[in-house]
Amino acid sequence: xxxxxxxxxxxxxxxxxxxxxxxxxxxxxxxxxxxxxxxxxxxxxxxxxxxxxxxxxxxxxxxxxxxxxxxxxxxxxxxxxxxxxxxxxxxxxxxxxxxxxxxxxxxxxxxxxxxxxxxxxxxxxxxxxxxxxxxxxxxxxxxxxxxxxxxxxxxxxxxxxxxxxxxxxxxxxxxxxxxxxxxxxxxxxxxxxxxxxxxxxxxxxxxxxxxxxxxxxxxxxxxxxxxxxxxxxxxxxxxxxxxxxxxxxxxxxx
Amino acid sequence: xxxxxxxxxxxxxxxxxxxxxxxxxxxxxxxxxxxxxxxxxxxxxxxxxxxxxxxxxxxxxxxxxxxxxxxxxxxxxxxxxxxxxxxxxxxxxx
Numbered sequence: 001x002x003x004x005x006x007x008x009x010x011x012x013x014x015x016x017x018x019x020x021x022x023x024x025x026x027x028x029x030x031x032x033x034x035x036x037x038x039x040x041x042x043x044x045x046x047x048x049x050x051x052x053x054x055x056x057x058x059x060x061x062x063x064x065x066x067x068x069x070x071x072x073x074x075x076x077x078x079x080x081x082x083x084x085x086x087x088x089x090x091x092x093x094x095x096x097x098x099x100x101x102x103x104x105x106x107x108x109x110x111x112x113x114x115x116x117x118x119x120x121x122x123x124x125x126x127x128x129x130x131x132x133x134x135x136x137x138x139x140x141x142x143x144x145x146x147x148x149x150x151x152x153x154x155x156x157x158x159x160x161x162x163x164x165x166x167x168x169x170x171x172x173x174x175x176x177x178x179x180x181x182x183x184x185x186x187x188x189x190x191x192x193x194x195x196x197x198x199x200x201x202x203x204x205x206x207x208x209x210x211x212x213x214x215x216x217x218x219x220x221x222x223x224x225x226x227x228x229x230x231x232x233x234x235x236x237x238x239x240x241x242x243x244x245x246x247x248x249x250x251x252x253x254x
Numbered sequence: 255x256x257x258x259x260x261x262x263x264x265x266x267x268x269x270x271x272x273x274x275x276x277x278x279x280x281x282x283x284x285x286x287x288x289x290x291x292x293x294x295x296x297x298x299x300x301x302x303x304x305x306x307x308x309x310x311x312x313x314x315x316x317x318x319x320x321x322x323x324x325x326x327x328x329x330x331x332x333x334x335x336x337x338x339x340x341x342x343x344x345x346x347x348x
Contacts, residue, residue: 052296055288058270078332080267080290105294105330132292132332149294176260254288 003100005216007224008039009209015047015073015084016245017237021229022091022157023076023244024236029093030151033232036094038216038224040209046085047071048172051078051146055254064171074251077146077157079133081173086163086194088208090116092216096152100220109133109147111219112156116143119215120160123208125198133158140193161194162208259345267291267333273346280311285343291334298327311347316340 010021018041028034048060052075056062059081060072070083092112094101102108113129120127120135120142127143130136135143145158166189175181195203213224229237244250255277261269267290274284285306293299302323309319320336323329 051290053288053293053299054290055270055272055286058288076296078290078292078296105292105332146292148296254286 002221002223004035004225005094005220005222006035006037006227007213008037008041008227008229010039010041010229011205012042012044014045015043015049015071016241018043018047018089019049019073019075019245020237020240021233022093022155023240024229024233025091025093026150026153026155027236028230028233029095030153034230036098036100036222037092038213039091039093040205040212041089041091042087042205043071043084043089045069045071046083047073048081048083049073049075050081052076052148053078053254054081056252059174061172061174068168068171070172072251073245074253075146075157076150077148077155079144079146082144082159083169083172084159085165085168086161086196088160088162088205088212089157090160090212091155091157093153093155096149096154100222101154105147105149106132108154109145109156112147113143113145113158115216115219116145116158116160116212117215118218119208119212120195122211122214123195123199123203125195137193137198140191142193142195142198160208160212161192162203162205163196164192164194166192257346259342259348261338261342261345263291263334263338266335266338269334269338269342271342271346273343275311275347282306282309282311282343287339287342289334292332293334294330294332295327298323298329301327302329306343311344313340313344316343 117127127135127137133145134141143160147156257273259271269289272286
């Protein structure tokens with residue numbers, strides 16, 4: 001019998017809630033309260049997440065966020081700023097001691113990205129891993145991921161772009177040199193793609209998450225079982241949202 | 255004196271250093287290490303910033319201090335390394 005992992009589908013949460021849920025599940029998993037967990041989610045309203053080490057003011061145009069109704073939050077993972085709009089975001093939370101995830105960090109990125117690659121295949125999209133933390137289709141990025149490890153538990157979360165609006169993204173993110181902004185936007189348009197751009201039709205969140213579910217099951221030879229957050233996780237989510245992710249101290253710390 | 259550098263680490267990520275330093279004695283008074291790199295454990299970079307205070311701004315001193323923190327806290331970098339961190343810091347003085 002295959003190992004059973006938990007599958008959570010939590011659509012349409014705020015930026016603070018989404019990051020708080022990932023942390024809550026990580027704590028719950030580290031306490032041995034829940035099995036390895038895969039979560040598929042979306043962001044409502046759209047949001048920018050920045051990497052743990054990034055400077056909020058340096059990376060994000062906060063006035064533009066306000067006027068366009070876009071939220072922002074600092075992640076507990078490193079990496080770069082991401083505009084979360086028309087995408088499926090995944091997270092996987094699993095004990096470091098589980099042999100299905102390599103101990104070596106770079107190898108574990110490759111393995112987990114392998115699940116997304118298999119998922120994309122079920123949407124008839126051929127993609128490949130591009131170290132350190134990207135997945136590409138015809139040399140264009142379709143997915144980016146970030147990982148942290150705490151209390152002997154791995155958390156990796158990442159995007160699968162269902163559609164992408166580069167012009168809107170550049171209204172929200174600051175660029176190092178305004179003079180070359182137009183060229184930069186043109187470059188990024190050449191280097192980023194989405195499921196919609198490749199398959200030429202709109203693929204829904206449910207279709208994408210169905211494909212990703214199979215991808216994770218195949219990659220890890222497991223069965224994903226639909227479930228919900230535990231009472232403890234809901235309580236931890238509220239706590240982390242209140243005490244961390246919604247606070248000025250956290251979001252502006254760099 | 256306040257300064258900032260932006261350094262694309264070869265085959266790595268973008269490092270942005272915000273540095274306050276005593277220009278007379280060439281000592282770090284405050285430093286923020288930012289960017290889209292990965293470092294495990296993440297909190298070790300907060301320690302690194304504290305430990306770098308009062309460090310003499312020479313390649314040798316910076317590398318020694320950074321390597322000692324890396325060793326003590328078993329820091330694993332992805333998209334960054336000690337040499338690149340030194341380079342980013344020294345670029346603040348150019």
